[in-house]
Amino acid sequence: MYDTVIIGAGMSGLAAGIRLAHYDQRVCILERHTTIGGLNSFYRLGGRDFDVGLHAVTNFTPKGARKGPLARLLRQLRFRWDDFALAPQIGSEIAFPQERLQFGNGIELLESEVARAFPAERDAFANLMEKIVDYDDLNQELFEISTREILAETIRDPLLIEMLLCPLMWYGNAREGDMDFGQFCIMFRSIFCEGFGRPFAGVRLILKNLIRKFRRLGGELKTRAGVDHIHVENGRAIGLVLENGQEIEAAQIISSAGLVETMRLCDDVSQVDTTHAGRLSFMEAISVIDVEPQDVGLEKTVVFFNDSESFCWERPDTLIDARTGVICSPNNYAYTGQGETFPEGMIRITAQANFDRWHALDESSYQQEKTKSYNELVASAVRFIPDFRHRVIATDIFTPTTIRRFTGHDQGTVYGATHKILDGHTHLPNLHLCGTDQGFIGIVGSMMGGISIANHCLSGVHSSDSPILEGGS
Amino acid sequence: MTSEEIREVIIDILGDIAPDEELGDLKDEIAFRDQLELDSMDFLDIVMELRKRYRVQVPEEDYGELASMQSTVTYLEPKMQDVEKA
Ligand SMILES: Cc1cc2nc3c(=O)[nH]c(=O)nc-3n(C[C@H](O)[C@H](O)[C@H](O)COP(=O)(O)OP(=O)(O)OC[C@H]3O[C@@H](n4cnc5c(N)ncnc54)[C@H](O)[C@@H]3O)c2cc1C
Numbered sequence: 001m002y003d004t005v006i007i008g009a010g011m012s013g014l015a016a017g018i019r020l021a022h023y024d025q026r027v028c029i030l031e032r033h034t035t036i037g038g039l040n041s042f043y044r045l046g047g048r049d050f051d052v053g054l055h056a057v058t059n060f061t062p063k064g065a066r067k068g069p070l071a072r073l074l075r076q077l078r079f080r081w082d083d084f085a086l087a088p089q090i091g092s093e094i095a096f097p098q099e100r101l102q103f104g105n106g107i108e109l110l111e112s113e114v115a116r117a118f119p120a121e122r123d124a125f126a127n128l129m130e131k132i133v134d135y136d137d138l139n140q141e142l143f144e145i146s147t148r149e150i151l152a153e154t155i156r157d158p159l160l161i162e163m164l165l166c167p168l169m170w171y172g173n174a175r176e177g178d179m180d181f182g183q184f185c186i187m188f189r190s191i192f193c194e195g196f197g198r199p200f201a202g203v204r205l206i207l208k209n210l211i212r213k214f215r216r217l218g219g220e221l222k223t224r225a226g227v228d229h230i231h232v233e234n235g236r237a238i239g240l241v242l243e244n245g246q247e248i249e250a251a252q253i254i255s256s257a258g259l260v261e262t263m264r265l266c267d268d269v270s271q272v273d274t275t276h277a278g279r280l281s282f283m284e285a286i287s288v289i290d291v292e293p294q295d296v297g298l299e300k301t302v303v304f305f306n307d308s309e310s311f312c313w314e315r316p317d318t319l320i321d322a323r324t325g326v327i328c329s330p331n332n333y334a335y336t337g338q339g340e341t342f343p344e345g346m347i348r349i350t351a352q353a354n355f356d357r358w359h360a361l362d363e364s365s366y367q368q369e370k371t372k373s374y375n376e377l378v379a380s381a382v383r384f385i386p387d388f389r390h391r392v393i394a395t396d397i398f399t400p401t402t403i404r405r406f407t408g409h410d411q412g413t414v415y416g417a418t419h420k421i422l423d424g425h426t427h428l429p430n431l432h433l434c435g436t437d438q439g440f441i442g443i444v445g446s447m448m449g450g451i452s453i454a455n456h457c458l459s460g461v462h463s464s465d466s467p468i469l470e471g472g473s
Numbered sequence: 474m475t476s477e478e479i480r481e482v483i484i485d486i487l488g489d490i491a492p493d494e495e496l497g498d499l500k501d502e503i504a505f506r507d508q509l510e511l512d513s514m515d516f517l518d519i520v521m522e523l524r525k526r527y528r529v530q531v532p533e534e535d536y537g538e539l540a541s542m543q544s545t546v547t548y549l550e551p552k553m554q555d556v557e558k559a
Contacts, residue, residue: 023525063493066510075515080492451514459517 001249002026004457005240007227007265008256010038010407011443012435014210015450016254018077021217023458028250029219030242032226032408036211038256039407039414039436040443042204046394048288051202052406053414055328055348056302057086058171058190059444060105060197068194069444076451083209086197087333087340089301094163095384097307101163105195114160124155135185140422143182143439150181162311167191167304169313170326170350172441174278174415176314183420183439190442196301198333200340206443226408227257230431232268237431254424254453256435256446258409259417262426269427278413279315281400283353285374289345289391293329297386298347303327305384314352320373321352322380347388349381355400355411370397415441424453432457474553476546482558483545486522490515501542523549527556 440449
């Protein structure tokens, strides 16, 4: 009998596991896949290391910073800043045909860029900043107000609105068209006010540290241990049955499988409500080039591009939508460690993709369409960055079906359900959600989500805000 | 435990929570929040560490007593006088 069983060894499950094991709980993490990491895992192909989902660790704050989610996360998990060895970004860009805005770590560069490109919107941007700073991110009611409405009240120039939305939606919006204002504030702070970093070794390093700590604290991890269902009796979850038939008892269950996916596991739920199921998924075109990206003139860490009239954030009807995308080079961080140079370059480009379309293809058309979509997406991207196509020596492509295969998320969704449950509660008192569908997105975000649910489980009821002690964060 | 030992316990807990902090210069009368920018999650962690290590219970209404080193030691002294140093 475990005190807590956690479904999923992604970022949120691992972080929750560390907290619970640290406080002497008997914890077991069950992972369907053969490796850990979930949406943010890693693999080896053709002698090269690839990350699945790491472009940039958002919420980057430098060593010594005590505020913000990264510092908080390190304290909660008892890590030193150096354990994650994050190198800061070089500089990123929002690229539309009409205008480009640069931004870096810290809000200053973006502020001056907005003042340069949109002088009439200077005060409006300052007003928006105030609203964001004042926003209380744990209030579920305020969370879902419309970002587009707030932006339309604050900023006049539609181009600036679309340019600000583009990176924030790209890095963490589960809704189509509009965005929850709560999510907007979280993403604004994590991307524009804080920033991007990356460990030279990629997500491996972070995962290695997480799993090592979890094990040292006595936590157990079972891989190839897909949960088939959660057994419910008298309104409580009493145990889990694995796909191989094994039964496991648990006083408490935390699931990072997703809201709809978790409901489907519960044997007391006959009809799963899919009203809020997410449908946004990605295709990723990864190009390996024989020089560093800077040698072909690509000097940005991340470029968010868009060329439609208003930035379109929705599931395309076609296989992919190449009008908007994210271009990221893991080479373009300010690495300073010994030997931290790459022999070649990597350029990752992400586009929105339609799960159903990819899923409907037979094997040979799937392969063909992958190549066609790669070509289409790269051709679209090189309108905004130097053309690197003549230097490509290897490629890898993944699609929504790949994402579903490796994470179990319906529709290959990356940002999960469109309605977030901030405190992770479900219809059962001892079953909680953590991670993506709790509204905690991204690497740092999902770990914070796992931590908040673990703390909730450890201390009965408490929010992270106790009025006497909160110094504002 | 003497008040000096309790102080060491707290320093040890803080060192665990914030391994990057230089705790040698910690001022006992100044709030942790102002010196280390600890937030409510960290205070809860101090409470949980005390419970884990020494079985000392700090009820929620008393969390405010843990504001600074001085107030923490004063508050914990009666609770920890019979506790042996680990
Ligand atoms: C292409 C791409 C790029 C991204 N880029 C970035 C980035 O640059 N920066 C950033 O911060 N974030 C990025 N993300 C987002 C980030 O990866 C995710 O937000 C985060 O990893 C989510 O973690 P999680 O723990 O909530 O969920 P997941 O990672 O989805 O973990 C859930 C785990 O549960 C397991 N599971 C599911 N069902 C079962 C079951 N029945 N039984 C057992 N196990 C089960 C799955 O196998 C999985 O391991 C990116 C994601 C993708 C896909």
